[in-house]
Amino acid sequence: MIIRWQAEARQAFRSFHSSAVASGLVSNIGKKPIVYPPTVSLEPTPTAVSVKGPLGETFVPLHPFLKLSNPAPNTLSVAVENPKERKQRAMWGLTRTLIHNAIIGMTEGFTTPVYLVGVGYRAALEADPRGKGEGRSGQRLNMKLGFSHSVFISVPEHIKIEVPQPTKIVLYCTDKHKLGLFAAQIRSLRPPEPYKGKGVIVGNERVRMKTVKKK
Numbered sequence: 506m507i508i509r510w511q512a513e514a515r516q517a518f519r520s521f522h523s524s525a526v527a528s529g530l531v532s533n534i535g536k537k538p539i540v541y542p543p544t545v546s547l548e549p550t551p552t553a554v555s556v557k558g559p560l561g562e563t564f565v566p567l568h569p570f571l572k573l574s575n576p577a578p579n580t581l582s583v584a585v586e587n588p589k590e591r592k593q594r595a596m597w598g599l600t601r602t603l604i605h606n607a608i609i610g611m612t613e614g615f616t617t618p619v620y621l622v623g624v625g626y627r628a629a630l631e632a633d634p635r636g637k638g639e640g641r642s643g644q645r646l647n648m649k650l651g652f653s654h655s656v657f658i659s660v661p662e663h664i665k666i667e668v669p670q671p672t673k674i675v676l677y678c679t680d681k682h683k684l685g686l687f688a689a690q691i692r693s694l695r696p697p698e699p700y701k702g703k704g705v706i707v708g709n710e711r712v713r714m715k716t717v718k719k720k
Contacts, residue, residue: 538580674691
């Protein structure tokens, strides 16, 4: 009885192991086709694909082993030459995600809120004394973050900002990567601390709280 159970266990392990290897040769994200609206036009080249939409134009770099096709109207499919290679599988899903984000950015854009949590924490949008130029939009954020002084940060020209409330900042950009970088820059000025949760919180970020040990 024990020998039979061990044989069945080995057979089940071999079946699971072989199926795992087979499924690893396909990118679950990369194989999904991208459906884009008629207002967007895609123009691939050997090194990049141009994404044009109502909000502008952007480019997504392409590796030589990536292949783009249109299986249906307003539908883009991404494939690779050899899915057995690890690098090609990795770039397969990544490139598909970058193209999808570029389409959303050129049609709707991306928005993320930033919250200031703490007593006396607040922000205001004002004119930048240095003016517009060198990547600056001509505006800056004036923030109170618990220091004895105000904290200023210039707004890049590719970022649009609204301050509907003193403790809430809304960021908007057509590039998801650049939006995340600027949100991270604001957060770095006062990262959330784990005891009272004070600090700058981006989006739906959850602060893992720690309990104070009592002696």
